[in-house]
Amino acid sequence: MLANLSRDNEHMVVERQDEDLAGDWYIQVLLRQNNTYQLEYRDGVAAEHYQTQTISQEKVLRALLGWAAGTSEWRKEFMWNNISSTFGPSEAKVAADPTA
Numbered sequence: 437m438l439a440n441l442s443r444d445n446e447h448m449v450v451e452r453q454d455e456d457l458a459g460d461w462y463i464q465v466l467l468r469q470n471n472t473y474q475l476e477y478r479d480g481v482a483a484e485h486y487q488t489q490t491i492s493q494e495k496v497l498r499a500l501l502g503w504a505a506g507t508s509e510w511r512k513e514f515m516w517n518n519i520s521s522t523f524g525p526s527e528a529k530v531a532a533d534p535t536a
Contacts, residue, residue: 438497441467450504463503465496475499475514482523488514 437448446468452461459480466474468489473496478485490496495513502510 438465438493438500441465443467450500463500465500476519477503483518483520485518485520485523486516487519488516490514 441448447464447466449462449464454461457480460478461480463475463477466476468474472489472491473493474487474489475496476485476487498513499510502508
């Protein structure tokens with residue numbers, strides 16, 4: 437799937453479905469217009485949503501495979517930015533005050 441990303445098919449998402457894990461667990465890749473890869477992952481809640489960019493398809497592939505295998509080593513190859521603020525109020529704040 438990664439090798440087939442193109443201008444007409446620039447995005448892919450891999451989700452983890454597990455009844456024991458609350459929230460959304462996924463990793464996604466976007467092939468940007470400048471031929472770089474935007475890689476994001478989310479560990480359950482919006483507060484744990486991270487993003488990075490790379491030119492290396494090989495590093496993205498290692499990240500996808502490592503994430504799917506449930507290891508953490510793949511994270512070390514990148515400088516991650518927490519982008520949770522782009523998703524609005526934190527889920528904890530919404531839980532404490534549903535009108536937020």
